[in-house]
Amino acid sequence: MEYFGRVLIFIALVLPYASVSEATCGFETCPKTRLNMINVHLVPHSHDDVGWLKTVDQYYYGSQNKIQHAGVQYILDTVVQELLKDSSRRFIQVETFFFAKWYSEQSDTVQQAVQKLVAEGRLEFTGGAWSMNDEATVHYQSVIDQFNLGLKYLKDNFGDCARPTIGWQIDPFGHSREMASIFAQMGYHGEFFARMDYLDKRKRLGDLGMEMIWKSSEALKNSEIFTGMLYNHYSAPPGFCFDINCQDAPIIDGDSYDNNVAERVDGFIEYIKNMSKSFRTPHIMVPMGDDFQYEDAEVNFKNMDKLIQYVNARQSEGSQINVFYSTPSCYLYELYKLEQTWPNKTQDFFPYSSDSHSYWTGYFTSRPTQKRFERDGNHFLQVVKQLGVLANLTTVQQSENLENLSQAMGIMQHHDAVTGTEKQAVAQDYDRLLSEAIVGAESNARDALRILTNLTSGAFESCLELNISTCTFTQKSANNVVVTVVNPLGHTSTQYVRVPVPKENYIVTDEKAREVPSELVAVPWQILSLEHRPNDTQHELVFQATVEKISNFYIRILPVPKHFSDNSVYDSVDTQNSIGHANDEESSELVVENSLIKLVFDTTTGVLKTVEMNGITENIQQSFGIYKGFRGNNGEAQNRSSGAYIFRPDGNIEILSDKVELSVYDGTKVKEVHQHFNEFVSQVVRIYDGINRVEFEWLVGPIPIDDEVGREIVTRFTTNIASNGKFYTDSNGREMLERDRNKRENFDADMTESVSGNYYPVTAQISLQDDKKRITLLNDRAQGGASLRDGELELMLHRRLLNDDAFGVGEALNEEQYGTGLIARGKISLILDAASEIPNHAERSTQLELHLPFWKFFSKSNNVASVKRNLLPDFDVFPRSVGLLSFEKYDQNQILIRVENFNSIGNVVSFNIYPLFESLDGKEIWETTLDGNLLLSEMKRFKFNQDSSGSNPADSDYFYAPHRPLEANSTMEASQFAVTLVPMQIRTFIIKQ
């Protein structure tokens, strides 16, 4: 009976997924190749940016062609038409955003035709995420989400056979190891890309290293993934661009004076012979496409047909070139079958430089407010997803709202969105898209919280401008305001809540009407004097909150106040007049401290000079620096300008470490030092009682350009730690990579640009240490960062430039708002600790807390309305190092849960997911690939061997899933719900209710 039940269950489990069998999803539709020939896999593709010079809809519809000729609707219209004409033709579709929009507009007839094309392997989804995400500035959570989204769309519409198996990251400006790791965890066979440091590429061309096996995780087993670097960008061979956007000659095979068949065939064969010298096998892959090509696919295919025909016709004269339409998966399948070995790779592909003056390290920071807004979007998305599950939101409108936000976040991951490398108008459209999606999702949150709390008609407004201490909801009065705090983390968390309020005498209470200690803190005058900021709220009410999942806090004005108690209101105290905790009158030091941390400022200069925490004391000078942006005409390499992509400082940094004005805000729970560096740089340095980090809340802008010089602003932390050239940066918010100043893994880099060439993407963390001490900076958005001298860390905060860098965007990165340079604000947290592994558990958990802090919803109520805790499952079953990465509706009656061991080293952790399963009324649970769309038990990956591993292929042809997948149902014993996680492992489950 048990056995029988298991079988039944297995069937039930498999049912939601189309069966993935070799027979229907294998490589039998791949083109035939020929022995003893160079087999040329032509891969027709179109690289369709999800926004760049035009907005996503302008690209889709083909409007604003004066900016760029591009219309994706026509690409798909005509490609499908052309594919239908000839079964040998192939095309790969990459960006699911565009595909989904297009597919929804098609008639049944066209949809059926597309189904057939997909089923027959003629239209192959490659990549397949919502967009082709950037790899430097994205957070792994959002990458996983957007693959989840894209692959789910494909699965829902085309079944498992349509599932992409190849990563196609052809345009991102450098490549992260985490991305490769995500591909491996999704079961992809390999990935291809087209950008690599030009010296790295040169070397690889010479030593047959263009294709390699990348060990994409230090922590995870079986994370090796085949990685191929394309030969000629992602473009057709020079002269063979058969596209309306190109001017290469067509194949002229008619009775014409211009007949060029012989000449074109000669040229192509020459190219192929040259190209094949840089590759190891008798197969080479030639992408046939480029940005927004195939708008008139007839032109492309007609000429490619002729090219294939006439090149292959040469075989009868002894030519050994065999050309045919193919796809990346068919190409990789051929390589796999050769059972040969490949060079290996362990680090990542940052930074990317395309010539000796063009390090693509500017975009790590470009558009800092957009980069932050993208994080806000993710933050809210996670909150709304969780609330949707908890409240079981099921209406069409609710699904649509959530879908919209998911999609907007998918778009934001695009390598010209979160990167900040789009035109200004496009940036504004991204803002619009994300704002509108957030507004839509707010109604989901409200719907959910009305179910999950007793505030059944609560407003549950979100305030998106809390970073400048304004909130429409509390602007006029914060009396009788309920703050509903949602904690998206898997664990109960203690954080400080700050609510902008007018100056009154407040009391904060919890659900049980117990007073929660609170204090009023003055908002810095630099914020108060921001143009267009309503000036009602000059203070913030700060209180500490400990929240498991959802808690309400009540703010009321006490009727008594004749004059405020000085103890409860903390306005600024100028250090010139009265230094809160100054070390005696003769001292030039300002000390700010609590039980965990002691900060010492030099009152002569005004800058931080010493930090003491975790039992470690270190001289840490912190200040800001200004790089002037190089201005050139971009004609030759040495004339490259600093721009949206490129960071190229002109001369040395100018450090602002003199005459910094200080004010101190000395509260009970929070202590702040407000620093005014100059007219466009200021900062709050802040420590909270019980919080073991120092927060630096910087305010930069408008960056002056009156002297026609663009500027790039960094913050720099200088210590005496003997870091010996080494430092550490995160890869998309997960594993850390060791960086070595002026050095790369595989090649001798061109360090002509010694500053820019040492910049790396910092998505979450940058650290350095010696054998005693280490400092870590945790940031709140992607930034470029470096350690240009031992003991020193810097993060670039903001950029304002006056020249384009001539990589296509065609505009200088000169963000303006209200007629002046854009002002950006953000936070960096510093942790000083004893040397140890990087990151340690404290750093990782702080990272997560900073990444997904409490979300605050605001309502008005005279009554105390409690949270319905009975509706909330118990997440606290997770061990301390296990995080809740995803908790969301996957489908009707299906909930997706991702859990991760967020430590990168240490032990395997185990827990039992049964309590959660049970509290969610689970009927079945199954484990999937990372993206959530393929049964993990069905995942199979090509196994490739590294040169060093010897030439014997391993015993198995495939990598299988690295552990026995969890598949269980409610009739099974709780012990069968055990989940173990090795360090850095993420496991994805779907619970059917």
Add this chain to the structure above:
Amino acid sequence: MEYFGRVLIFIALVLPYASVSEATCGFETCPKTRLNMINVHLVPHSHDDVGWLKTVDQYYYGSQNKIQHAGVQYILDTVVQELLKDSSRRFIQVETFFFAKWYSEQSDTVQQAVQKLVAEGRLEFTGGAWSMNDEATVHYQSVIDQFNLGLKYLKDNFGDCARPTIGWQIDPFGHSREMASIFAQMGYHGEFFARMDYLDKRKRLGDLGMEMIWKSSEALKNSEIFTGMLYNHYSAPPGFCFDINCQDAPIIDGDSYDNNVAERVDGFIEYIKNMSKSFRTPHIMVPMGDDFQYEDAEVNFKNMDKLIQYVNARQSEGSQINVFYSTPSCYLYELYKLEQTWPNKTQDFFPYSSDSHSYWTGYFTSRPTQKRFERDGNHFLQVVKQLGVLANLTTVQQSENLENLSQAMGIMQHHDAVTGTEKQAVAQDYDRLLSEAIVGAESNARDALRILTNLTSGAFESCLELNISTCTFTQKSANNVVVTVVNPLGHTSTQYVRVPVPKENYIVTDEKAREVPSELVAVPWQILSLEHRPNDTQHELVFQATVEKISNFYIRILPVPKHFSDNSVYDSVDTQNSIGHANDEESSELVVENSLIKLVFDTTTGVLKTVEMNGITENIQQSFGIYKGFRGNNGEAQNRSSGAYIFRPDGNIEILSDKVELSVYDGTKVKEVHQHFNEFVSQVVRIYDGINRVEFEWLVGPIPIDDEVGREIVTRFTTNIASNGKFYTDSNGREMLERDRNKRENFDADMTESVSGNYYPVTAQISLQDDKKRITLLNDRAQGGASLRDGELELMLHRRLLNDDAFGVGEALNEEQYGTGLIARGKISLILDAASEIPNHAERSTQLELHLPFWKFFSKSNNVASVKRNLLPDFDVFPRSVGLLSFEKYDQNQILIRVENFNSIGNVVSFNIYPLFESLDGKEIWETTLDGNLLLSEMKRFKFNQDSSGSNPADSDYFYAPHRPLEANSTMEASQFAVTLVPMQIRTFIIKQ
């Protein structure tokens, strides 16, 4: 039996033509219209220049897209695809050259699909000639030929139902009455065009005169034809160009922030309402297309579909705009059904001006050598066609050779070919095309002449450089050379033959070995000193020949010559030393005369001053003049440059009438005065014994530009004839039109450019007269001409300019050869006569003789080889005013004959065609429309009424053929083969053998 036979014959006659019945070829496939609405006929079309900025093949294949984005193969590929998707879609195909090339490359499947589209009226041929010919610089013979060619192709491939019925002359730069007349004679219902003097158009927009009834011939009855001027060039409404080459917004109807349906529909309706104010009926025609559009037809149709959908959707809200796909024929059918009246028009639409400084009168002369070469091409084409019939050439190669030349000539008629308004590289490609076609056709001529003469292995070489007195064949020696003279005219003709020869003592004999008087004439030194001219032949052997159709002449060197007889060699005699026929030594006059003509030159100035002929004496000063070409930046009208299209002189003309060097060549049969005007202008003034005209053979070039000034060279004839502002120019070589200086038929012209604005195309003749005398100039190629003062005529001969005129060609008209300015040579014939009708018979027959003079073939032979006269039919049955316009193979066993009464006034002439029919072994003969492809009895044309004729439509709905068509067979009596021709009438017959 007779009756029965007639019926049988009728069937037999009709058989080669698909039946033209209302049921299958009518207007039942036209879109439904709606009452009480503005019916908007959207007409999708692509204007595909048969060469302009790119060569014909570059346009066809879409190569050289950096010059212009255009690929006709893709236009047709994608248009057909799009038409197949929706039966309401329509497209008109205009240029048959491109269509035929494309169709020949298609698979059976595609061809069948196209057949269906054509049969269903979804793909409609409009215009339909090989190219969209120019109307100013073309000769009617070549226009008819290229319609013959295009329409025959369509008939052969698609049957009579595909026959175009609408002229579509949307781009030519002005419109000739003769073109309209040709359309009428081909049975076209009407024609449309898009260019008209801007003030004429402005007036017509205001007074509802955009559509009119054009009386296209003074001489011919029923020559009225509906003529429509398009509203907005031939382009889609501004903002509604849905083409990959445009940047207008698509219709965005999705769920998008950019959704623009309401706005776009508003804009379109607004446009339609405005447009309809300028038209008389509830129908308006809106062309949807432009140059080389529809390369990605999916874009166009997808958006037009949406436009139609959303505009018509407004009808439910009360909109009275009804939009649909349509064609010009369906549009005109709707107008025809309205039975209303229209304004009339009798003159032509020259010159065309697009603003006050842009008279498009430069192209009347641009590229004079190309314009002449085109005439050579026609000349040879007629010769080869005739020889092909006479020798019954039937091999595939021979058909192909002839077809190639016909096609090349079809291409040459294009409005950017013979006009000289193409880029230099394209001009060279036209030269190549025509040269190669002539070379191919030479082998036909050789094949034919080997049959038609006893020179069965004769070389029969043509010499294409006789105009500069060189011929490879006679260069080294002219001994034992047979000159086979072919006379393409319908009548025996007496002309002088000139053969370049080395200086020897020659004798010329005829077939009967009778000596033909001959003399040697020196070639002018300006010719001898031409660079790259082989200098062996410094003389020409001149003899008079009278030829019916073909005659051989034999040239031998007499063995005797010790020293040449001075009587037979005429070298130049400098007038300074010895004036041949000077009026006494004290006189400053040089008189050159023969029995018909007396010329008097002023030896002080060196220019002609008096002419005496036909009993009339008149002071005729003839000289050359130089206009400086205006150089501007083309930014505003007044900055327009003189260029390939535009003639805009800068300041006054400079007349070369001083110090002209003279030499006299005083032969027995020919007398020549060689005039040297300056370093780039010289001339031979020549009279032949027995020839009643004065020949001026001019040599112009290289036009100097060292001073950065472009120049335009004219020849000017100044008389005392009191012409009172009036002069006469031909219309495409047929009827003459009266011109009135500074005046137009319908409107007050802008005469800011008083010279250029008085220029008219002179294809063959320009004349003026008073009540006593008249002078006529007959030219040898199209030129611009004017009478800027009473009694004065000028023709522009050559142009060299340094600026583009910014109408697209993008190059200055600065023709160079051998590294210097192009040299051009040509002839103008002058006739001085008593005042009478213009042209008189003598002028017309001279015109024809100059148009199709003898063609000379050269062979070597020691023997006298005669022509096989028994193989030649007797053409001399034609009355004197009847010309043989065409004599060619139409199809297997079918010969096409066009005869014309070339007089414009006078009586009806009659003749019996039976002898010709009989000598051609005719079995049947039937009469067709002018183009030769439709039984004349099947021709039906819409009848439209003019405003002046009252509003009652005539009794018949159709114009029928203006006479009872000839249909006969060999069993019928000879009297039934009578052919009558009213003045200017052309009748076209096909004789089945």
